[in-house]
Amino acid sequence: MKNVKNADYYQIDNRIPEICQLKGIEVLSAKLAWEKYNWTKKYFLKKPKHGYFIWVKKQPQLPIFTCITIANKNIKQELQNLLVVEKNLKIKIQGTCNALKRNLAGVHQAKGKIILKQGSTLQYRHIHSWGEKDIVEPNYEFFLEKKAKLDYSYKVFSPPKKLKMKTLITLLEGSSANLNIVGKFSQTKTEFEETLILKEKGASGIIKLRLAGNKNSEITAYSKVVAQSESKGHLDCQGLLMNKDSKISLIPELICKNKKAQITHEASIGKISEEALNYLRMRGLKEKEAINLIINGFLEN
């Protein structure tokens, strides 16, 4: 596996020390793409300062790696990212956004657009790891053309002070999306807002949230499925309260505009089971180890 220093797109603060050109894939800074390709303007909307442009034109043999890092104090990143995957290609992306130290007080704002053309497939593993003073606001829009497939997994390893994440997925005929958001939060205010728009016949999508709230954390998740056609959608939202000072609000919303659509939801918030905790302690695990195992199990489930 590649490390961050040989990622295909590597941005540190607001510098880009590394862009690799892979066979069949064009990787540019967003700013350069705006100048080179007129058609990108309808996606970027305004001239980008920073961010990446990745255009996958031929089937790659390897996954694509991106890494966007904050390395110095008080840095503000305003990213506009654009990923376009051409028809019938199957790609994997590993994207990492992180801060190198715990106390950099950085701001990471990302507006991303991901266009999956007809029949294409994207498996996107998105990992965040931040310092306790960072503010992070990712805002991603996915547009799935006919029969495109998306498997998007977002994991927060180390939460920032404030996280506000928006995800909008629009699905056309026969396309499908799995959105999986996982994180354990402490000393943080977190807001998720994810929306699935099932626009055309045969579209299907699932939003799955596994959110664990530790010390002084406040988590709010607004999850919405809008069925505009004969389609299927499901929300699976689960929270685990680990501490009495934490708060989790799960707000699922289903909007159905077609009588043949099937949209469902399940939402629950629980605490760590005393019985499970005692069981694991009777296997020799210390209380903290037992709690970690239960939480990791919850997040993986």
Next chain:
Amino acid sequence: MLLEIKNLKVLGNGKEILKGINLNIKKGETQALLGPNASGKSTLAQIILGNPKYKITEGRIFFNKKNITKLSSEKRVKLGIALAWQNPPAIKGVKLSQLLEEISAFKGSISTFFKFQKIGFQLINREVNVDLSGGERKMSELLQVLSLKPKLVVFDEIDSGLDFKKIKEVSEIIKKELLAKDISILLITHSGEILKFLKPNITNVMVAGKIICKEKDYKKVLKTIKKYGYEKCKKCRLLSNR
């Protein structure tokens, strides 16, 4: 003496469940504990392992002459006590193989442990106690207990819900992996089916939070219970050492 329980009185949910238990188990000894439902058998098992849900109001527990009455569960396990639960809770998202890696006292990979065990291969990729059949749950408990390399194992209803063939299979593993290695066992059972295979040295009968009988011949006890039922145990003339 490996385990010594002296005059143990225990409260659970404000109610006295155990009312002065005395129980001694020697190294390499197998003892059985029979009793009707809600007589306090599982509470005794949980209290031996230090479940904080229950409160000891009187009495003490010694293991290898060390007073463990106030010791945490995990420290008791490190000393060599293990419990196979009757109704183990589900640990969602955690595979049995992961748990075994965490808890195993065997050095090296858990696969080395399984090479010796030759059991449970189909179980290790399943989540711990999630959607397992009765037999699978018992096998999972047995594997976990064996991986701890214990000196004393408390089996809480390891035979309940198992058919004759499965009880025999479980008994064979217990014989080979524990009895043959001089490991002490306390077999808690309602039906007593497993005693035919494991032939305990002493059989205890517990009724309403008290051990009312200790008998060397398990067959006599089973015969008496079959004839009179637990309710009439106190009147049974076969039972001695009250």
